[in-house]
Amino acid sequence: MANTISSSTIATIVTQTLQQCQFNTSFTFRSPAITVTGPYCVNQLGATLHELGAKHVLLVVDKMVWQLGLTSSCETAIELAGLTLTLFTDVQGEPDSELVVKGVAMLKASGADFVLGLGGGSALDAAKAIAVLGDYKGALSEFVVGGLASRTVGLGAIPTTAGTGSEATDITVIKDVVNNIKVPVKGPALVPDLALLDPALMLGVPSSITAATGIDTLTHAIEAYTSRQSNPLAQAYAYHSIEMVIKALPVAVGCGDDMDMRHSMAIAAYKAGLSFSNSGLGLVHAISHQIGSFYHIPHGVANAILLPYVMVFNRLCCENSYAEIAKALGVDRDSMTKRELCQAAILRVRQLIIDLGLPTSLAGFEVNPTDFTTIAEQAMSDICLTGTPRQVNALQIVSLLELAFVGDLEMEGS
Numbered sequence: 001m002a003n004t005i006s007s008s009t010i011a012t013i014v015t016q017t018l019q020q021c022q023f024n025t026s027f028t029f030r031s032p033a034i035t036v037t038g039p040y041c042v043n044q045l046g047a048t049l050h051e052l053g054a055k056h057v058l059l060v061v062d063k064m065v066w067q068l069g070l071t072s073s074c075e076t077a078i079e080l081a082g083l084t085l086t087l088f089t090d091v092q093g094e095p096d097s098e099l100v101v102k103g104v105a106m107l108k109a110s111g112a113d114f115v116l117g118l119g120g121g122s123a124l125d126a127a128k129a130i131a132v133l134g135d136y137k138g139a140l141s142e143f144v145v146g147g148l149a150s151r152t153v154g155l156g157a158i159p160t161t162a163g164t165g166s167e168a169t170d171i172t173v174i175k176d177v178v179n180n181i182k183v184p185v186k187g188p189a190l191v192p193d194l195a196l197l198d199p200a201l202m203l204g205v206p207s208s209i210t211a212a213t214g215i216d217t218l219t220h221a222i223e224a225y226t227s228r229q230s231n232p233l234a235q236a237y238a239y240h241s242i243e244m245v246i247k248a249l250p251v252a253v254g255c256g257d258d259m260d261m262r263h264s265m266a267i268a269a270y271k272a273g274l275s276f277s278n279s280g281l282g283l284v285h286a287i288s289h290q291i292g293s294f295y296h297i298p299h300g301v302a303n304a305i306l307l308p309y310v311m312v313f314n315r316l317c318c319e320n321s322y323a324e325i326a327k328a329l330g331v332d333r334d335s336m337t338k339r340e341l342c343q344a345a346i347l348r349v350r351q352l353i354i355d356l357g358l359p360t361s362l363a364g365f366e367v368n369p370t371d372f373t374t375i376a377e378q379a380m381s382d383i384c385l386t387g388t389p390r391q392v393n394a395l396q397i398v399s400l401l402e403l404a405f406v407g408d409l410e411m412e413g414s
């Protein structure tokens with residue numbers, strides 16, 4: 001007897017297909033109004049701030065970056081342009097709501113009309129939150145998704161590491177000290193007006209941090225490329241970011257003073273940021289957010305451990321995408337099938353992580369496998385899971401964590 005499909009089932013399938021089509025072909029893409037890039041381009045900062053109408057800049061910096069004197073060229077550029085400068089140097093580690101409240105108070109007291117973040121992801125996230133939460137009176141947790149369509153001050157970002165891509169994104173992550181949770185705050189107003197990518201500011205970044213933040217960039221690009229919420233523009237940026245990372249990251253790690261490769265990584269991080277800001281991330285970030293909090297594993301390191309395992313898990317739904325990514329990674333032989341290209345992409349990513357000296361399992365960390373169920377349940381409610389290409393449940397995440405714990409990539413499994 002032939003199987004029959006009810007009309008309501010057909011209607012559901014058609015509706016879902018149409019929604020999927022609309023999602024991929026009709027989209028909004030946001031990016032900074034002005035992007036300035038190149039060695040020593042910080043010298044163009046004053047003119048660019050004038051172009052954006054800034055008169056008084058609140059410079060939000062990592063305390064360590066400031067103590068190392070890395071802000072001096074930026075401060076000089078602002079002052080030479082005749083703009084008023086107020087420094088906020090309290091950023092140390094991941095920003096929390098108390099820091100943001102302090103920064104907002106300084107913004108109001110100073111009368112600054114432009115907030116400029118300079119430093120790693122923490123300084124940029126802090127600057128973005130200070131710029132948009134200045135007039136907000138409610139609870140931080142109400143901003144999880146959606147709000148923040150406008151702000152009353154200008155916003156710029158100058159990264160000193162190539163990783164988070166925060167200079168290009170519509171998201172900031174702030175720890176809510178009242179509820180002791182990290183709150184992703186997302187909205188169009190968080191996209192900076194200005195992104196300035198000066199590789200000269202990145203030359204002194206230690207190799208271990210360059211490696212970890214670089215793999216964060218690669219993870220952003222791969223997750224954005226394969227997200228169910230992706231779109232052609234986001235995929236184009238992600239693909240080019242992957243091409244740049246595979247060429248530039250090993251040299252940037254091995255020869256930190258190579259300006260060209262530092263510049264390539266700065267652009268790769270920016271492109272990956274643009275991509276995931278306009279498409280979303282996936283399971284790697286959903287889990288790494290949790291193990292980062294549980295075990296204080298740096299974000300890029302957590303991503304490096306998880307990325308190959310998640311790619312193995314996702315390949316059921318990502319064979320075509322991973323075959324395309326293989327080409328971006330330089331693995332491209334005419335004789336290879338899509339399945340072979342897919343496998344080769346995963347192995348290429350794994351080899352890069354090994355070459356960079358990053359860990360390939362959780363075994364070297366003080367990780368307790370009895371935590372995995374709790375971690376998996378928390379990962380299931382992480383905002384990054386919404387676009388993940390393969391549906392996943394908590395038990396599957398526990399299994400994935402167990403494989404990552406023992407270091408078994410299980411390439412022929414699943």
Ligand SMILES: [Fe+2]
Pocket residue numbers: 164216220285299
């Ligand atoms: Fe990330």
